[in-house]
Amino acid sequence: TLELNAATSVAAIQPTMYGIFFEDINFAADGGLYAEMVKNRSFEFTLPKTGWLEPQTDQFSLNARSGKSDVIKTGQDQANVNFLRVTVKGPDYVLINEGFRGMGVKVGAEYDLTFDAAVGDGSISEARFELIDTAGSVLGATSVKLSGSDWKEYSGTLKSGGTAAKARLRISFQGTGVVDLDMISLFPRDTWKGRKKGLRKDLVQLLDDMDPGFLRFPGGCIVEGRTLARRYQWKKTVGPVAEREYLVNRWNTEFNHRPTPDYYQSFGLGFFEYFQLAEDMGAEPLPILSCGMACQFNTGELVPLDELDPYVQDALDLIEFANGDVSTPWGKVRRDMGHPEPFNLKYIGVGNEQWGPEYIERYKVFNDAIKEAYPDIVIVSGSGPFPDGEFFEYGMEQLTALGAELVDEHYYRSPEWFRENATRYDNYDRSGPKIFAGEYAAQSVAIASPDNKNNWNTALSEAAYMTGMERNADLVVMTSYAPLMAHADAWQWTPDMIWFNNLESYGTANYYVQKLYANHAGTDLLTITEGGQPLTGQRELYASAVKDAGKNEIYLKVANTGTSPQRLTINIKGAKPGATVTVLTMASDDLEAVNSFTAPTKLSPAESTVALQRNQLDVEVPSHAFVVYKLKL
Ligand code: AHR
Numbered sequence: 001t002l003e004l005n006a007a008t009s010v011a012a013i014q015p016t017m018y019g020i021f022f023e024d025i026n027f028a029a030d031g032g033l034y035a036e037m038v039k040n041r042s043f044e045f046t047l048p049k050t051g052w053l054e055p056q057t058d059q060f061s062l063n064a065r066s067g068k069s070d071v072i073k074t075g076q077d078q079a080n081v082n083f084l085r086v087t088v089k090g091p092d093y094v095l096i097n098e099g100f101r102g103m104g105v106k107v108g109a110e111y112d113l114t115f116d117a118a119v120g121d122g123s124i125s126e127a128r129f130e131l132i133d134t135a136g137s138v139l140g141a142t143s144v145k146l147s148g149s150d151w152k153e154y155s156g157t158l159k160s161g162g163t164a165a166k167a168r169l170r171i172s173f174q175g176t177g178v179v180d181l182d183m184i185s186l187f188p189r190d191t192w193k194g195r196k197k198g199l200r201k202d203l204v205q206l207l208d209d210m211d212p213g214f215l216r217f218p219g220g221c222i223v224e225g226r227t228l229a230r231r232y233q234w235k236k237t238v239g240p241v242a243e244r245e246y247l248v249n250r251w252n253t254e255f256n257h258r259p260t261p262d263y264y265q266s267f268g269l270g271f272f273e274y275f276q277l278a279e280d281m282g283a284e285p286l287p288i289l290s291c292g293m294a295c296q297f298n299t300g301e302l303v304p305l306d307e308l309d310p311y312v313q314d315a316l317d318l319i320e321f322a323n324g325d326v327s328t329p330w331g332k333v334r335r336d337m338g339h340p341e342p343f344n345l346k347y348i349g350v351g352n353e354q355w356g357p358e359y360i361e362r363y364k365v366f367n368d369a370i371k372e373a374y375p376d377i378v379i380v381s382g383s384g385p386f387p388d389g390e391f392f393e394y395g396m397e398q399l400t401a402l403g404a405e406l407v408d409e410h411y412y413r414s415p416e417w418f419r420e421n422a423t424r425y426d427n428y429d430r431s432g433p434k435i436f437a438g439e440y441a442a443q444s445v446a447i448a449s450p451d452n453k454n455n456w457n458t459a460l461s462e463a464a465y466m467t468g469m470e471r472n473a474d475l476v477v478m479t480s481y482a483p484l485m486a487h488a489d490a491w492q493w494t495p496d497m498i499w500f501n502n503l504e505s506y507g508t509a510n511y512y513v514q515k516l517y518a519n520h521a522g523t524d525l526l527t528i529t530e531g532g533q534p535l536t537g538q539r540e541l542y543a544s545a546v547k548d549a550g551k552n553e554i555y556l557k558v559a560n561t562g563t564s565p566q567r568l569t570i571n572i573k574g575a576k577p578g579a580t581v582t583v584l585t586m587a588s589d590d591l592e593a594v595n596s597f598t599a600p601t602k603l604s605p606a607e608s609t610v611a612l613q614r615n616q617l618d619v620e621v622p623s624h625a626f627v628v629y630k631l632k633l
Contacts, residue, residue, distance in 0.1 A: 001568075001571065002530050002535070002569070002571070003570075003571050004526060004545050004570050004571065004572045005574070006547060006554050006572055006573055006574035006633060007574035009524035009525065009526065009547065010525050011524070012473075012474075012525070013521055013525055013546055014213070014473070014477040014478070015213050015284075015521075016213040016284055016478045017213055017478065018479055018517050018518035018521050019212045019214035019215065019216065019284070019286070019480045020215055020283070020480055021216045021438060021480035022215060022217045022274070022485075023219035023220030024220075024251075024269075025221075025492060026486035026490065026492055026493060026496060027260075027490040028483070028485040028487075029265065029269045030266050030268070031100030032200065032485055032487055033200055033204065034268045034269040034273075035187050035188055035197075035199055037099050037104075037111070037169070037187065038051075038099065038186050039097060039099055040052065040264070041183055042184075042246075043082040044079075045246065045264050048073075049071060051262065052095060052097055052098075053095075053097075053098060053168075066090035066091070066092040067087055067088040068086075069084050070084070070087075071083070071085075072180070078245065079236070079242070079243045079246075080243060080245075082182075084180065085120075085179075086173070086178065086180070086181060088124060088173045088175070088176050088179070093172065093173065094170050094172045096132075096168050096169065096171070097169045097171075098168055099167070099169070100502065101166070101502065102164075102166025102502050103131070103166070103168060105160040105162070105163065105167045106160060106503065107160060107162050107163045108159070108160070109159070109189070110158070110159050110189040110190075111131070111157065111158045111159075111187065112186070112188075112196065113129055113142065113155060113157065113185070113186050114153060114183070114184075115127075115144075115153070115154055115155075115183060115184040115185065116152065116153050116154070116181070116183045117146055117151070117152065117179055117181050118149055118150060118179070119146050119149055119177075119179050120149060120177060121177050121178050122175060122176050122178055123175035123176055124175040124176065124177045124178070125146060126144065126145050126174035127154075127171055127174075128142075128144075128171065128172045128173070129141065129142055129144070129156065129186075130158075130169070130172075131164075131170075132167060132168055133162065133164045133167055134164070139160045139164060142157060143156075151180075151182070158186070165503045166502065171184075188200075188201075192204040192205070193280065197268070199273070199277065202504070203498070203500060206505060206507055207281060207484075207498075209515065210515045210519070211518055212281055212518060213283060213478070214278070214283050214284040214478060215278040215284070215286065217278075217286070218232055218271075218274065219232065219250075220352060220439075220482075220483070221251075221297070221353070222249065222265075223290055223351075223352045224290055224295040224296075224352050224353075225250055225290070226298040227294050227298070228290075228292070230247060230250065231294065233290075233314070234270070234271040234287070234289065234318055234321075235314065236267065237271050238270050238271050238321070238333060238337065239336075241266075244267040245267070246265065246266055246267070247264065247265045248265075249263040250295065250298075251263055251493075258491065263490075263492075271287065271321070272334070272339070275322060276339065285322070285343060285345055286347045286349060286380065286478075287345070287348060287349065288350075288380070289311070289314055289318065289349065289351075290311060290314075290351070291350045291351030291362045291363065291382075292307075292308050292362050293354050293359065293362065296354060296355065305362070305365065308365050311366075312370075315350070315370055316374075318330075319345060319373070319377060321333060321334055322342065322344075322345035323345050324342070345377070346378060347377070347380055347406070348377055349379075349381075349382075349408065350367070350370075350379055350380070352408075353384060354384065355385070355391040356384075357394075359382060359395065363381050366379070378406055379405060379406070380406045380407075380408050380438075381399055381406070381433075382395070383396060383407050383409050385410050387409050387410070392409075396432070396433075399432075399433055400429065400432040400433060404433040405434060406433055406434045406477070406478070407435060408439075409440075411439070411440045412440065412441055412447040412448070413440075413447075414443060415442040415444065415458050415460075416461070418465040419461045419464050419465065419561055420537070421468070422465050422468035422536045422542055423468060424465075425469065425471075425472035425475055426468070426471070426472065430474070430475060435476045435477065436476075436479070437469060438478070438480055439480065439482035440479075440481060441462070441481055441483075441495055442457075442458035442459075442465075443458070444457065444495065452494035452495045454496070454497070454508035454594055455591060456509050456592070456593045457591035457592070458510060459510040459513045459603065460509075460559060460586075460624060461561065463513045463517075464537070464561050465542075466479070466513070466517055466544075467557055467558075467559060468536065470544035470546065471544045481510060483496045483497070485498045485499075486499050488500065488501045495508070497511045498511055506597060507600070508594070508603075509594065509595055509603035509604075512586060512601075512603060512604045513586065516584060516605060520557070520628055522547055522553075523547065523549045524548075524549055525544075525545075525546055526545040526546060526547055527545070528544065528545040528570070535558075537561075539562065540560060540561045541559070541561075542558070542561070543556065543557065545557070553630060553631065554630070554633060555628055555629070555630050556570065556628070556630075557629075558625075559625070559626045560622065560625050560626075561624065562623060562624075563589075565621060567620050568621060569616060569617070569618050570617040570618075570619070571615065571616055572616070574633060575615040575631065576631075576632065577612060577614045579612045580609050580611055581609060581610050581611070581612060582607060582608075582609055582630040583610055583619070583627060583629055583630075584605040584606070584629075585606050585607075585608070585625060586603060586627075587622040587623070587625035587626070587627075589623055605628070
């Protein structure tokens with residue numbers, strides 16, 4: 001018998017409690033959320049023809065002597081320095097872009113084509129663009145007339161007559177001679193909010209359905225880079241898309257769990273787009289910036305303290321970009337991109353997953369400068385990756401002494417660890433920083449093992465653990481699962497919350513657990529106890545309860561990680577006798593069960609109802625189950 005006190009709020013739940021952590025890992029941005037279908041559209045990869053098939057080696061080519069293409073480099077170290085010079089000698093010459101492990105096209109859907117071209121010597125008068133399937137059949141096509149030796153932007157529309165997950169874009173030409181091409185781009189017309197060259201609708205929808213409290217971006221280790229030169233620099237990701245400088249993704253081949261040599265960042269999804277996405281979802285934006293330390297798992301390169309100014313200035317300028325008046329230099333950049341209103345940035349992260357005295361020294365410099373210019377901005381500081389190791393202890397002590405406001409903890413642990421640590425925050429120092437559990441996920445095999453699965457065991461263990469975060473909502477004010485997304489044919493890390501291919505996407509069991517929490521976050525923490533004690537794993541039961549004051553509803557969350565169903569009688573002080581309770585149940589005795597493209601909602605909540613007997617809820621919680629009970633007060 002449990003006692004749920006709905007009459008007394010013991011703490012406020014922050015609206016940021018359940019959010020999302022986006023990192024461009026596993027092709028989550030280019031090839032994922034960013035709906036561009038052409039890989040290496042402006043020939044800027046280090047191997048500049050990556051993604052473009054050489055006619056003589058491609059199965060679709062008829063005659064290798066019919067032409068050639070060469071990447072021409074116009075400069076060094078700037079954005080968009082390359083273009084493709086095509087020399088056409090005969091009608092059989094074709095160029096093919098392979099997309100991001102293919103291109104997903106749907107029957108009846110339209111695709112917007114744009115490209116820049118300049119016609120050189122010869123008689124080239126037209127370019128033909130065809131979507132072809134793996135057998136070479138044409139699914140859709142358009143021809144675009146070309147003229148003039150000056151660079152111009154051309155456009156067209158392709159309508160697909162078929163559905164294919166691994167289509168390609170084939171280009172051929174009318175006439176012979178030379179034509180220069182650049183920024184060859186193809187987007188589905190049907191994007192999130194119908195924005196031209198926007199985001200993939202199904203993927204944003206999955207995120208928006210969670211009603212996330214915040215969006216942290218852009219990573220992860222990509223913030224830090226393997227080297228400082230390859231860190232994420234937000235200023236290179238705003239302004240006209242064609243002028244954004246490409247970067248080799250930190251999750252490209254070297255030091256990877258799975259090599260991905262064609263992993264680059266085009267930054268078509270850049271900081272403006274992240275802010276806009278957060279705004280679309282009603283989530284607080286939470287950008288994280290380099291603190292002058294390259295990824296400590298790689299080079300660990302450090303910026304000397306007396307050379308940290310440009311890094312600190314990046315943080316100050318970002319706040320101006322997000323919130324500044326349009327008369328300020330960075331506020332003007334935001335306005336010129338179509339958003340004169342501020343984005344109302346409240347949080348900024350300094351460093352991703354950094355630790356040791358080197359971090360603390362750099363954090364101090366950022367903290368002083370940001371607080372002096374923007375005292376209301378909350379700084380999120382890192383604490384390293386090992387939540388109970390020596391460096392973690394050191395970081396927490398130092399950060400507490402420095403008056404840090406919000407510390408980002410990361411933990412990738414076994415399902416058992418999650419079940420055994422639901423009390424993790426019960427005895428944390430309440431006078432220290434608030435906690436952002438910024439990256440966590442139960443690992444079915446081992447951290448970042450390619451064999452990890454998003455199985456029910458991991459999701460249920462997280463659900464049990466999360467009751468502990470919720471019970472400590474006075475301290476834990478932000479939480480997010482990581483990583484967020486993975487392309488089924490191009491991932492580097494498992495497990496991941498959402499899986500997608502070029503056509504479809506699905507939420508894992510872990511996604512539905514996160515969604516249940518985020519959709520029932522509440523505004524006030526309540527107590528739920530058995531004999532005066534919270535349920536933190538006794539008889540393998542875990543529980544937490546919140547109230548939504550606006551909706552006047554209670555959400556009681558119970559996880560049963562045991563093999564037997566459990567009968568519970570819950571006395572609800574403050575409940576309306578006889579009220580109808582909505583019951584959202586996720587349960588499976590197959591702990592290895594997973595969602596998949598063919599069974600995308602196998603593990604997802606099933607809804608039923610039960611009536612309160614007076615103010616008592618009598619229920620049987622199934623074995624291996626996570627249940628949310630929802631009732632009107
Ligand atoms: O989520 C994958 C990686 O795990 C992140 O990039 C990093 O912050 C952590 O080590």
